[in-house]
Amino acid sequence: MIADRDLAGPIRSTRSPEEQRAFHFAGAFLLPASIVQQRITESLNLHGYLPVKADYGMSVSAIMRRARELGVISAQRYRSLSIQLSSQGWRTNEPVEVADERPLLLRQALHRVYGRQAVARASHVVGVAPAWIHRWTHDERTADTTATTGNVIDLSAARRRSRR
Incomplete structure (x- = not known):
């Protein structure tokens, strides 16, 4: 309703x-x-x-x-x-490319809410692996992806492959 x-x-x-x-x-x-x-x-x-x-x-x-x-x-x-x-032919290939979005405010919001060590604290509170939070905030320090479960799909790479 x-x-x-x-x-x-x-x-x-x-x-x-x-x-x-x-x-x-x-x-x-x-x-x-x-x-x-x-x-x-x-x-x-x-x-x-x-x-x-x-x-x-x-x-x-x-x-x-x-x-x-x-x-x-x-x-x-x-x-x-x-x-x-x-x-x-636009059903499969429209002439305008839309840039990938970047979460500009997510990292800032995490630091405002959780302070120092925001990723570790958010990870504990939310129950998500720190590596995922690093990915979501596009934090370049994310070197360890083994802490995540499941496969990570790189959508931009998939998009490039589909255009070939």
Whole structure:
């Protein structure tokens, strides 16, 4: 009931309602309605979506979907843009690269909350290996990855491999 309270109508889709709620939440979280209404119009061409992608890190397809959900563009316009997107080959290779994000404030917040030896203290309180906290804060002192369990996936390397 909480997740659906702002919906204009029931979710009608072949996908599960839970998955649709997750997409709706992610869209609202990553690209607020106020931004969509300011930057996207019914007449905005496909290339006009690229600056929005650069600023918010979402795919053009996801931005178009968000605009359609909010009623900023019509279903017909969404379909037209989707056809253009496919014909440009952007479904698999959009022309704007989005830089990897860096957690600029996480290290600062840890030091403010835990003081000296912030990583060790946070590790103890949260129950996460110090090596993971070093990774999350992009701390270059992280030399020991054997303390972690599971495999670490380097997304930037995976992205580079998929482009070849």
